[in-house]
Amino acid sequence: MNRVIILGAGAAPGVPSINSGWGKCDPKNPKNYRTRTSTFIQYNGTSILIDTNPDINRQLIHHQICQFDALLYTHPHADHIHGIDDMRGVNRVTHQNLNFYCGAKTAQYIKHNFSYLLSKPGTVHDVVHMPSLVPNIIKANHPFKIKNLDIMPIKILKHCPESMGYIFAGGDIVYIPDFKEIAQSAYERITKRPRLLVLPLTTPWRQITHAGLDDVLQVILRINPERAVINHMASECDYDWVNKMTPDNVEPAYDGMEINLD
Ligand SMILES: [Zn+2]
Incomplete structure (x- = not known):
């Protein structure tokens, strides 16, 4: 089975949020x-x-996912990392x-804030009491492989000190996390038309560290995927509104959205 599941489609506060409700x-x-x-x-037999x-x-729990081959992190912000203890x-x-x-830098953040869960290859913690995770440091533009899946980390700019996107299976799937700009070197690594591009919008307007809808649409135009899905939306982004503002091959994500790539 080849598929992508958008487990959650919200920005850091979620929707509704404590401070803005449904906005x-x-x-x-x-x-x-x-x-x-x-x-x-889940792609090429790898999860x-x-x-x-x-x-x-x-x-x-909702999607009955209880194991996978590896965990990738995009950047050291709480809304992308702080569920790490549940890996237990x-x-x-x-x-x-x-x-x-x-x-x-992301590894450093995890080491600083969650040092208790870091383990070494070959030594497994008592997992009744704590998670047992092994860090593997990667660099943008240096590809690596998990089982049958080729992964190329790409450089994302101006969101935080370090933000990484990923190209899977030679370009079939491109995943971009919170961004303000995408490095030229990242575009150069996308050498074929992706079947799927997943990328975030946070608010419709541009912020100091986040792209706005115009920027997101420009990136989609430049990468030219068969299909693009927009995630990481705050309460300013109504589903129907985002859908209306985007071309036919672009759609807003929702929690539990499953994209079949068989
Ligand atoms: Zn975020």
């Missing part, structure tokens, strides 16, 4: 109910989780370490 989102549309952003990819947001526990459940199923892959 501009129509509360009657269930697609506007958004937990935070993580994505599950990958991208980011452990604070809602990851419920998301994995995965360790309890596999009785093995879980390998995660990220840039050096």
Whole structure:
């Protein structure tokens, strides 16, 4: 089975949020109910989780996902990492370490804030009491492989000190996390028309560290995928409104959205 599941489609506060409630989102549309952003990819016989947001526990249980081949992180922000302790459940199923892959600064953030869960290859923690995770440091533009899946990390600019996107299977799937700009070198790594591009919008307007809808549409135009899905939306982004503002091959994500790539 080749598929991508948008486990959560919300920006850091979720929708509704503590501070803004439903904002501009129509509360009657269930697609506007958004937990935070993580994505599950099953492709070429390999399964990958991208980011452990604070809602990851419920998301994995809902989709009956209890193990995968590797965990990738995009950047060191709380809404993408702080569900990391729930990886203990995965360790309890596999009785093995879980390998995660990220840039050096993200690894440093995890080491600083969650040092108790880091393990070494060959040594598995007592997973009843704590998770057992092994860091693997990767660099933008240096490809690596998980089982049968080729992965190219790409450089994302001006969101935070380090943000990484990923190209899977030579360009079939492109995943871009929170961004303000995308490095030229990242575009150069996309050498074929992707079947699927997943990328975030946070608010319709551009912020200091986030692209706005115009920027997102420009990136889509430049990468020219068969299909683009927009995730990481805050309460300013109503589902129907985003859908109306985007071309036919572009659609807003919603929690639990499954994209079949067979
Ligand atoms: Zn975020």
